[in-house]
Amino acid sequence: MTDKVYYTVEAEDNLICRKCGIPLEKTEAVFEYLDNSFPVELPACPKCGFVYVPEDLALGKVLSVEKVLEDK
Amino acid sequence: MDHFKERSTRDYFQKKLYSLEGLLERENRCIYEEPAFCHAACPLGLDAKKLIGFAEKGNFSEARAMLEHIAPFPRILVYGCEAPCEKVCRMNEVGEGIDIPALERAAMNLGSPKTGRGMLKFKKKQKAAVFGSDLFSLSLAAELARKSYPVSFYVSQADAVSLIKDCAPFLSKDDLAKEATRLEAMDIKIIYSCKLTKELFESEKEDFDIIAAARSFLNAYFPGDIPDSRTLLSPVSKLLSSQNSDPGVLEAVFDARRAGVSADRIAQGLDPGSSRGEEGARESRLFTDMSEAVPSKRVPEPQEGYTREAAMEEAARCIRCKCEECIKHCVFLQETGKYPRLLTREIYNNVDIIMGDHLMNKTINSCSLCGQCTFTCPNGYDMAEICRDARENMVSTTKMALAYHEFALLDMLFSNDEAFLAKPQSGYEECKYVFFPGCQAGAIAPEAVFKAYSDLTGRLEGGVGLINGCCGAIAKWAGRTAIYEECEELLKSELKKLGKPKIIAACPTCKKTLEEMIGAEVKGIWDILNEKGLPEGALEYDRPLIMHDSCSARGDSEMQTAIRKLADSLGCTLKEVPYNGDMTECCGYGGLVSYVNKDLASKMAQSCTKDEDVPYISYCMACRDRFAREGRESMHVLELVYAAPAGNPPDISEKRKNRLNLKRKLLEEVWNEEVIVVNPEYKIVIPEDVSEILDERMILEEDVYDVIGAYHAGGSAVCDEKSGLLTSSLRKGNVTFWLNFTEDETGVYTIKGAYSHRMKVRTRYEV
Numbered sequence A: 001m002t003d004k005v006y007y008t009v010e011a012e013d014n015l016i017c018r019k020c021g022i023p024l025e026k027t028e029a030v031f032e033y034l035d036n037s038f039p040v041e042l043p044a045c046p047k048c049g050f051v052y053v054p055e056d057l058a059l060g061k062v063l064s065v066e067k068v069l070e071d072k
Numbered sequence B: 001m002d003h004f005k006e007r008s009t010r011d012y013f014q015k016k017l018y019s020l021e022g023l024l025e026r027e028n029r030c031i032y033e034e035p036a037f038c039h040a041a042c043p044l045g046l047d048a049k050k051l052i053g054f055a056e057k058g059n060f061s062e063a064r065a066m067l068e069h070i071a072p073f074p075r076i077l078v079y080g081c082e083a084p085c086e087k088v089c090r091m092n093e094v095g096e097g098i099d100i101p102a103l104e105r106a107a108m109n110l111g112s113p114k115t116g117r118g119m120l121k122f123k124k125k126q127k128a129a130v131f132g133s134d135l136f137s138l139s140l141a142a143e144l145a146r147k148s149y150p151v152s153f154y155v156s157q158a159d160a161v162s163l164i165k166d167c168a169p170f171l172s173k174d175d176l177a178k179e180a181t182r183l184e185a186m187d188i189k190i191i192y193s194c195k196l197t198k199e200l201f202e203s204e205k206e207d208f209d210i211i212a213a214a215r216s217f218l219n220a221y222f223p224g225d226i227p228d229s230r231t232l233l234s235p236v237s238k239l240l241s242s243q244n245s246d247p248g249v250l251e252a253v254f255d256a257r258r259a260g261v262s263a264d265r266i267a268q269g270l271d272p273g274s275s276r277g278e279e280g281a282r283e284s285r286l287f288t289d290m291s292e293a294v295p296s297k298r299v300p301e302p303q304e305g306y307t308r309e310a311a312m313e314e315a316a317r318c319i320r321c322k323c324e325e326c327i328k329h330c331v332f333l334q335e336t337g338k339y340p341r342l343l344t345r346e347i348y349n350n351v352d353i354i355m356g357d358h359l360m361n362k363t364i365n366s367c368s369l370c371g372q373c374t375f376t377c378p379n380g381y382d383m384a385e386i387c388r389d390a391r392e393n394m395v396s397t398t399k400m401a402l403a404y405h406e407f408a409l410l411d412m413l414f415s416n417d418e419a420f421l422a423k424p425q426s427g428y429e430e431c432k433y434v435f436f437p438g439c440q441a442g443a444i445a446p447e448a449v450f451k452a453y454s455d456l457t458g459r460l461e462g463g464v465g466l467i468n469g470c471c472g473a474i475a476k477w478a479g480r481t482a483i484y485e486e487c488e489e490l491l492k493s494e495l496k497k498l499g500k501p502k503i504i505a506a507c508p509t510c511k512k513t514l515e516e517m518i519g520a521e522v523k524g525i526w527d528i529l530n531e532k533g534l535p536e537g538a539l540e541y542d543r544p545l546i547m548h549d550s551c552s553a554r555g556d557s558e559m560q561t562a563i564r565k566l567a568d569s570l571g572c573t574l575k576e577v578p579y580n581g582d583m584t585e586c587c588g589y590g591g592l593v594s595y596v597n598k599d600l601a602s603k604m605a606q607s608c609t610k611d612e613d614v615p616y617i618s619y620c621m622a623c624r625d626r627f628a629r630e631g632r633e634s635m636h637v638l639e640l641v642y643a644a645p646a647g648n649p650p651d652i653s654e655k656r657k658n659r660l661n662l663k664r665k666l667l668e669e670v671w672n673e674e675v676i677v678v679n680p681e682y683k684i685v686i687p688e689d690v691s692e693i694l695d696e697r698m699i700l701e702e703d704v705y706d707v708i709g710a711y712h713a714g715g716s717a718v719c720d721e722k723s724g725l726l727t728s729s730l731r732k733g734n735v736t737f738w739l740n741f742t743e744d745e746t747g748v749y750t751i752k753g754a755y756s757h758r759m760k761v762r763t764r765y766e767v
């Protein structure tokens, strides 16, 4: 797998992990669907690993890639 | 077996949708591509419909180009042709047929010739000689020159004008001159003022590979040597000549065309009868509905021919014969912009694709499987069968993504699990009847179901059991055979426990599906009500109503009649519309369209309810629900019978709650069983605008409770410090659900937003 990153979301300063009480950080993450995976960078908690997928990403890019893969 | 395992885009199976014969047998039923009647009647294959289309737009040059393409001397053709096309014109049936030859003449006179010399062609090696002049030999000489044979044409006339005049004496002076100029421009070596003797023929013929003659020449020197009716080759002399001694104009030109094909075969050293394909006029299989054609009279053609305007007016009378019977009435087909023959081929190819984009998947899943096309098509085309087969095929080869139908399938499993109820009437072990209201009835009008069951147990002898669940139609529509078979197993075992009772269905789709499943007749509750009379308290309805027939009642005139009888006993005045009975349209629920293609499903419901001011009554809960969702006044006949108006259409979560509550109410009030409900220790508030978002995004309240439940139990969340908004998520099956919410000190969660995605997400450190 290449190191190409398909998508990057900067972690905004005001996002805090509720459980761990620390700010989210831009983290290397991966989306997986129907045996395909896409490296991305998303805000996540450095401690518990909770990855945050914002609404506009879920309903925009993620949805359109899902649709393409579903019909592959 | 895991029915909800996502497919892989990496490997799948391969299975043909149909054998080639199976495909062709289906495709050939659709005659959309058949030529119009006028076109099929022309042995030269002139597409008169197309020519008329050009003429209507005033594009006479394009029309002229069509004529120059099919005939070497188009003026001879348009002034001399006997025009079989015009005799078969369908407009003859309602008035006067289109004057096709007059329009052809207009094309020649009003259009300009195409300029440009065309492609440079190399001469062929084989040489051709044509002896003597008649319209056949003249046309053949031109035909052979066009095919790039070096042609020598031996004629007795002294010049081109007299040659053309002898072949087409009906032409005006002006047209004679034009066709003579055309002849002179052709690449033909014309030997004028020739003495056409047998000696000439014998001495010259050795130099040529292809020899042809005017029929008078053949008759004079080879009497009894008759050209073959198809190849036009004379067996003794080997001359190509016209079939008859005195052919009409069209026949002569058509013979020349066929002789030209024979010449090609001879030049290639082949049998002139071989691989000729279809030649000549034929009968069109086209179907054209004339019921809406407006009768009209011909625009008379003056001596000097039509003006532009007159020609355009005559052309405008043509109805462009075509078959679109199915498309006219089906919103789905209109949306695809394709006719069934083409659609079938594209679906077939889509099913076949191994690696690549299956671009037709959404289309395959957007047909409501309603069967209307099989009724509207003159040949009974069955698009539903093809779309259903394609779904089944692609599911079984793991080519169809779960995303299309997962929500509907989970809803079906909910009906047959959590909300499922199967019981004998209390006091009985086995029953004579079992009431099967169907999953949608409980979801949309639970009160009517409750009262109907009480009524049936009160008025029928021998015990009436209850099976409240899904009949399996949803799995069938989705092409998920394995899920259907599980449903079949469940229902059959429950029926067995009840002593194989007679089923009373309340839904036409259940009735049809169950009849297929158990192979025995299923009664409709409407039959019982007609037999026993209305229950006490039934609502009378005195405003006019439109009866919407269910698409599952198509072809079932008994059911359609029974429902009308029931409506009549309720005092309803029914207004019948053209799209009723067997012609009915689908509300958009059938085939699961509303899950796959919401916009199309909306259009379907709107198309069913064109009459906006009159309330609709139906006997399928899904129809009732979909019309109400489109803002139409809509009711199910059982709402009147049991005086149980169901009110506003429920959203997806209410539909689930209704089923659960119905089950609880039945258990508690009919069977006196105690039902324990556990409520969570925290409270969730879902404002109305968020409820709408949930419905729109197919997120259930149950999902909301699960996400909050997981958070409440110590799950993670993101907190936006500025707004105080919390965001948490939960993976359930194949979907990740996200909620935006706030939490107050008293443990109340207020939901602010919700969304979901199917992709899985994780950090790259996890495995």
Ligand code: SF4
Pocket (backbone or CB within 6 Å): B036, B037, B038, B039, B048, B049, B052, B088, B089, B090, B091, B098, B100, B317, B318, B319, B320, B321
């Ligand atoms: S109405 Fe038009 S298309 Fe139909 S047969 Fe007549 S000329 Fe041809």
Ligand code: SF4
Pocket (backbone or CB within 6 Å): B330, B331, B332, B333, B367, B368, B369, B370, B371, B372, B373, B374, B383, B384, B586
């Ligand atoms: S089955 Fe119904 S929706 Fe499908 S093509 Fe035929 S008429 Fe249209």
Ligand code: SF4
Pocket (backbone or CB within 6 Å): B029, B030, B031, B032, B323, B324, B325, B326, B327, B339, B340, B341, B376, B377, B378, B379, B380, B381
């Ligand atoms: S009605 Fe539809 S399916 Fe039938 S022949 Fe005409 S275009 Fe084809």
Ligand SMILES: [Zn+2]
Pocket (backbone or CB within 6 Å): A017, A018, A019, A020, A021, A045, A046, A047, A048, A049, A050, B716
């Ligand atoms: Zn954390």
